[in-house]
Amino acid sequence: MINYHPDQHLLSLHAKGELPLSMSIAISAHAEFCAHCQQQLDQMTLALSEQQFEQNQTIQPASIEQHGQLDDLLNQFLNNTLDSLDTEVKTKPQSSLVADNSVTIKGQQYMLPRVFKQQITSGWQGIGKVSRLRLDTGEPQARASLLHIAANGEIPDHTHKGSELTLLLAGEFSDCYNTYKPGDFMLLDQNHEHSPKTTEGCLCYTIVDAPLYFTKGISKLLNPIGDLLY
Amino acid sequence: MLHRDLLDMSEKMENIQSQSSQTRYDKGNLSLRSSNQRSGAMNSDEPNPLTDELAQLMMLVANNRCKTSFAKLFSHFAPKINSFGVQRLSQQGLAMDLVQETMSRVWTKAHLYNADKAAVSTWVFTIMRNQCFDMLRKVQHNREDAFGDDIWPLFESDDAENNDDDFLLSASLLQHVEELPPLQRQVVQGIYMQELTQQELADKLNIPIGTVKSRLRLGLEKLKSFMEKHYD
Known part of the structure; x- marks a missing residue:
C-alpha cells in the first residue's frame, strides 16, 4: 500500500506537461506503481484535451496570417509530406526491439519503471553502502540520481538547501517519520532533517537542491530572467 | 498466478489480433463503445x-x-x-x-x-x-x-488498473524473454513490446504470418515453463 503521493498541484502540472524532466520522471514512475494517481492523471488529461480541442470559445481566433500559414502547411502535407512519411516508415530500419531497462549494483539487478528507459547513461559512484548514479537531465537547477543504499546502510543526518524528492523504487527504508514502501513519493523541504536507514537495502530516485524549481511550470521558467534568480 | 499472467499475455495477443482484423472496420460498434466508455469518465450522458x-x-x-x-x-x-x-x-x-x-x-x-x-x-x-x-x-x-x-506513453493501455501489474510483471518476464531463442524472442518482443500486429510483424521480418504465429506460440510456451520452473 503506497502512502505518500504527489499532491494535486504537481499532478495537474504533470498532466499539462509543464514540469521539468527530473520531476516528470518522478511523477510518471510513481504512477507506474500507483493506479490511483494514474487514474487521476488520465482524468486530468481527458479534461485538458476537451478544454483544448472541443470547446471553441477558449481558442483565440487565429490571425489571417496564421490561417495562411496553416493552409500552406496543409497543402504541403497533402501534396508531399504524407507520401514521404509513408515511405520513411516503410524503409526505416527498426532498431533493437527493447531497451535494457534495469540497473545492477552490488550484484543485485533491479528492473526500473518504463520511464527510465533512456535515462541511464552513466555508471555508479560511491563509497561504502551508499552508491549514486547521476542522471543527465540537463537541468542546472536540479540534480537527479538513482540512489542505492545497501542492506543495513544509512545516510547521516542531513538537511537540504532546497527541496528533496525521494521516490522509493525497491526495498524499504525508514526515517524518524515513517517506514516507506516502493512507490512512496516524498517531497521534503529544507526544514526537514532526516537520516534514512534501511535493513534490507533500497533503491530510490532522488532529486535534490532545487529551491522552488519543482513546483513552477517550465513555461514560466522559459523567461531567461527566470534562470538568473537561482 | 503465473498462469494468469501468461493468460493475460495471450488475451492481449487476441486483442491485438481482433483489433487488426475486425473491430477496426466495425465503425458502428466502435463509436458506440467509445461513447459509452467516455460518458463514464466525462460525466456527460449525451453521446x-x-x-x-x-x-x-x-x-x-x-x-x-x-x-x-x-x-x-x-x-x-x-x-x-x-x-x-x-x-x-x-x-x-x-x-x-x-x-x-x-x-x-x-x-x-x-x-x-x-x-x-x-x-x-x-x-x-x-x-x-x-x-x-x-x-x-x-x-x-x-x-x-x-x-x-x-x-506519457502514447500507445499503451490507458487502463489504470493494469499499470502496476504491467510494470511488476514485466520486471520478471523481461529477464525470461531475454533467454528465449533469438527467433522466438524477436517475435515475442515485436508483439508485446513494440505492440505490432502479427501482420505488421510478418511484413517487417519478411516471413509468412503463419511463421509468426508458430514462433509466438513456441515462445509463449517456453516463457510459461520458465516462469513455472523459476517460481513454483
Whole structure:
C-alpha cells in the first residue's frame, strides 16, 4: 500500500506537461506503481484535451496570417509530406526491439519503471553502502540520481538547501517519520532533517537542491530572467 | 498466478489480433463503445457527435490512408494546436513546428489509435503535449532529446488498473524473454513490446504470418515453463 503521493498541484502540472524532466520522471514512475494517481492523471488529461480541442470559445481566433500559414502547411502535407512519411516508415530500419531497462549494483539487478528507459547513461559512484548514479537531465537547477543504499546502510543526518524528492523504487527504508514502501513519493523541504536507514537495502530516485524549481511550470521558467534568480 | 499472467499475455495477443482484423472496420460498434466508455469518465450522458465523427476520420486515415479525412482532422485540430503552441512556446515559428510535428505523427501512428481506449482529442492532445515537452527542452536547455513519449506513453493501455501489474510483471518476464531463442524472442518482443500486429510483424521480418504465429506460440510456451520452473 503506497502512502505518500504527489499532491494535486504537481499532478495537474504533470498532466499539462509543464514540469521539468527530473520531476516528470518522478511523477510518471510513481504512477507506474500507483493506479490511483494514474487514474487521476488520465482524468486530468481527458479534461485538458476537451478544454483544448472541443470547446471553441477558449481558442483565440487565429490571425489571417496564421490561417495562411496553416493552409500552406496543409497543402504541403497533402501534396508531399504524407507520401514521404509513408515511405520513411516503410524503409526505416527498426532498431533493437527493447531497451535494457534495469540497473545492477552490488550484484543485485533491479528492473526500473518504463520511464527510465533512456535515462541511464552513466555508471555508479560511491563509497561504502551508499552508491549514486547521476542522471543527465540537463537541468542546472536540479540534480537527479538513482540512489542505492545497501542492506543495513544509512545516510547521516542531513538537511537540504532546497527541496528533496525521494521516490522509493525497491526495498524499504525508514526515517524518524515513517517506514516507506516502493512507490512512496516524498517531497521534503529544507526544514526537514532526516537520516534514512534501511535493513534490507533500497533503491530510490532522488532529486535534490532545487529551491522552488519543482513546483513552477517550465513555461514560466522559459523567461531567461527566470534562470538568473537561482 | 503465473498462469494468469501468461493468460493475460495471450488475451492481449487476441486483442491485438481482433483489433487488426475486425473491430477496426466495425465503425458502428466502435463509436458506440467509445461513447459509452467516455460518458463514464466525462460525466456527460449525451453521446458526442463530434467525438464519433473524429473517430471515423481516424479510422479512414488508419485503414485507407485517406487524405481527405486527414485534411478534415487537420482543419479541426491545427488551429487549436497552433494556439496551444503560441501559449506554451511563445513563438509563432515554433507553434507552427508543433502543428507540423503533431499532425505528422497523427498520420504515421494512426494505425495505433484505439477508439476503445481514448477519444481522438485525448490521443492528439497526448501527442501534442509530448512533442511540446521535447521542444521546450530544446529551447530551454538546448537538448535534442525525445523523452515525452517515455513520460506519457502514447500507445499503451490507458487502463489504470493494469499499470502496476504491467510494470511488476514485466520486471520478471523481461529477464525470461531475454533467454528465449533469438527467433522466438524477436517475435515475442515485436508483439508485446513494440505492440505490432502479427501482420505488421510478418511484413517487417519478411516471413509468412503463419511463421509468426508458430514462433509466438513456441515462445509463449517456453516463457510459461520458465516462469513455472523459476517460481513454483
